[in-house]
Amino acid sequence: MSKSIKELSLHYDPINESNTFTSGDIVEGRVVLEVTKEIKVDSFFVKLTGDANVRWTEGSGDNERTYSDHERYFKLKQYFIQERSKKGESEKNTTLVDGETYGPVIRPGSHVFPFRFQLPQQNMPPSFKGFHGWVKYVLMIKLSRPWKSTSSTHTELTFVLRNDGSNDHLLQPQSGTQDKKIKLFGSGKMSMNVTAEKTGYMQGETIRVFVDIDNSSSRDIKLKYGLKQQQTFIAGKSTNRAFKDIVKETRDRIPSGEKSKFIVDMTLPHDLTVTIENCRIIKVQYELKVYLDVSFASDPEVKFPVVILPAEQQCPPWQGPPGGFQPYPPPQPNHPGELPPPPAGLYPNLYNPSVLPYPGAAAGVYPNPHAIQPGFHPAPSAPVYDPNQSTKESSPNVPY
Structure with missing residues (x-):
């Protein structure tokens, strides 16, 4: 400067x-x-x-x-x-x-x-x-x-x-079921039923998921779940995707022949990026995944889309x-x-x-933006432009 x-x-x-x-x-x-x-x-x-x-x-x-x-x-x-x-x-x-x-x-x-x-x-x-x-x-x-x-x-x-409250469709619950038969290194069948309370969640809110598991196989299994963010960047016909784990956790083992019920709670960060769908070149989306970890076999999984909404703002009336x-x-x-x-x-x-x-x-909550700050010259703080001002101001000989 x-x-x-x-x-x-x-x-x-x-x-x-x-x-x-x-x-x-x-x-x-x-x-x-x-x-x-x-x-x-x-x-x-x-x-x-x-x-x-x-x-x-x-x-x-x-x-x-x-x-x-x-x-x-x-x-x-x-x-x-x-x-x-x-x-x-x-x-x-x-x-x-x-x-x-x-x-x-x-x-x-x-x-x-x-x-x-x-x-x-x-x-x-x-x-x-x-x-x-x-x-x-x-x-x-x-x-x-x-x-x-x-x-x-x-x-x-x-x-x-x-957050205009017009997202009623995001309040609908989501459900999914997966079954798997064990053919290698064991026998029997396992099934999982997953229900999420809704699709849309605000920043800082807790996602609650109910999981019912019937492990009628000869293998022990583990319940795993996570929330993943996908960022998509678009330039013309080219696309670049990047992923980020927001939540990734493992629950207790479910022994062979047992049934278990789980309530899964995932608290979202207050500063989590909201879902972005209204930008031509950038998208931010989320996916909830619940799956059973089965050794030496493909894992049965249930996936749900999740929409992250902005937290409600407390706005003054003005x-x-x-x-x-x-x-x-x-x-x-x-x-x-x-x-x-x-x-x-x-x-x-x-x-x-x-x-x-x-x-x-508004109740004196916020300062008058035009108030004179300490140490500043009182108003008018800068000369108002007047075309009839003396030629001194427009003279090229004035130092700057």
Whole structure:
């Protein structure tokens, strides 16, 4: 960072205890710029982007090949200072957000630049970092000056899916049965009946499974079970899959000729990645497997799909946008290489402060984002741009 710039920092206001955001939420905060001497600025802006990206390499040497793909969900941008020649111009694939604008000369001291965005009300995947790809929602600021390198900094937001309670079909129980006859190194038959209470579980919840085993064979067996995560990365017609064991356990031995009943409890991590089906290039899915370990023979097994849902968020009443948030439709499968059609009203207007108070007004739980921070200059913290300002500010002889 330049010697003349003592601080360039980015701060946003949490809207809940878990510091997460979802579709339609307001993201607001401030950029702090402290300069030791007067500087001239060409461009100064804050942007919020949502992207998914995959990349992996296969083979080696002359046969090495890299696969990659990218998907952008939105790009929102608010200018504090914009070059005069570009004022009013649109930018490709970018939604420009109105905000306070300032003059091209910043005087010595600390200055606070407020910003406010609204996340699009569309079906976007949650934040994710996997073996060969990620989904990120990033706030970034960039400050460009004549004949100087660009100064920038960024921070990531944690985006979560909205648990809208419309997943009744995931509450249905699942059942499966497997039988096996022993032909080698023994005789007889074993059977297993498995029942899971439901299909969908929230982060931190406990999966409960009931297992009935009839070991009418001459062999001793063991009950084993596990929950496995599958990450799928898609680039064009190429696919890369990676697996991760979330739970993997072994229960007591079931001796020959005995019947046993088990209740299997698997507590899910609170930070477990939710199921991702609404991303074209990244999928995250789960499978529950219950099986009998039989030495020197194939193992009878029962498999169930499991859907991991986001934990319920305790949201303050002011969090939603005006007019009420309409839950997005359930995820629809997309074919590789096929982009989903954008929903109507992709980028709704920012919420109207006359309709909803700023978040800090809610019982004083969260601070006013526009409050002057200790050590900062009182408002106005940065000069409001006025084309009729004296020529001193626009003179090329002004030091920067």
